[in-house]
Amino acid sequence: MEIYFLGTNAGVPTLLRNVTSVALRLLEERRCFWMFDCGEGTQHQVLRSPLRLGKLEKLFITHLHGDHIFGLPGLLSSRAYQGGTAPLAVYGPPGLKSFIELSMSVSQSRIPYKLEVVEHTGGLIFEDDQFKVEAALLEHRIDSYGYRVTEKDRPGSLNAELLRSYGLKPGPQYGVLKSGRDVTLEDGTVIKATEVLSAPKKGRIVTVLGDTRPCGNTVPLAHEADLLIHEATFKHELAKMAHEYYHSTTIQAAEAAKEAGARQLILTHFSSRYGPLDELLPLLDEARTVFPNTLLAEEFRLFPVMTD
Known part of the structure; x- marks a missing residue:
């Protein structure tokens, strides 16, 4: 189980960072990957990565702002050209289905695979014998959701x-x-x-939050998660601006991780006011004053989901 960032910028793409998209690689567990959000240009990012759209099994949309969904029509229509003939399920807030249907209809795009669009308002949205995915509403200008992916305990090893x-x-x-x-x-x-048979191997928990300012559902979603992915659009000196724009600061993300008892925090969704990596490092330093086990999201880098 690994995290791979395809886009880490907030609002608009820049020459340094693309807009939001995160992949959860489950190659050993399911021989596939899941995606969270699909900002403009995501399929181009996939082409530059080791990911293959033919292996995309599920796609979760946090909210319907453009920087999180404008890449979706292109990705859906071109997936089959990259070997994507297996069914694909897309989950997201109400309105997602009409956005997809209108985009496909107006562009006369054909989807030659089974596409299931599941609109939800939170709760348990998927479960099988390996995983369950839960969602809860966050606090943003429009309905925005966080997702909690729980891997079920796996059988122990045979002697x-x-x-x-x-x-x-x-x-x-x-x-x-x-x-x-x-x-x-x-x-x-x-x-x-x-x-x-040895003791069962404890499953891992990954929490991916959409855009939000601090709210009551953040901590339950991230409770004892092995990895929390939390937006940190601004440094904490801009806390007032963050609140007005329904976003979070580095300190607020770190405080959420600490209160939730998460094991690791990765910051993402950075404002365009911050340029190259050296301008992001102060954000990392700031968060680490509250939650030391914090990392910065970097595009085209793998982050293993550790249990310790």
């Missing part, structure tokens, strides 16, 4: 040496034991799964 001592070789019975069920051998010997 191969102990299994060999029973004369058991890799095969279907390994799968039975891996699922937590006991196995009875031909001689009547019962191999208990609890004796050959």
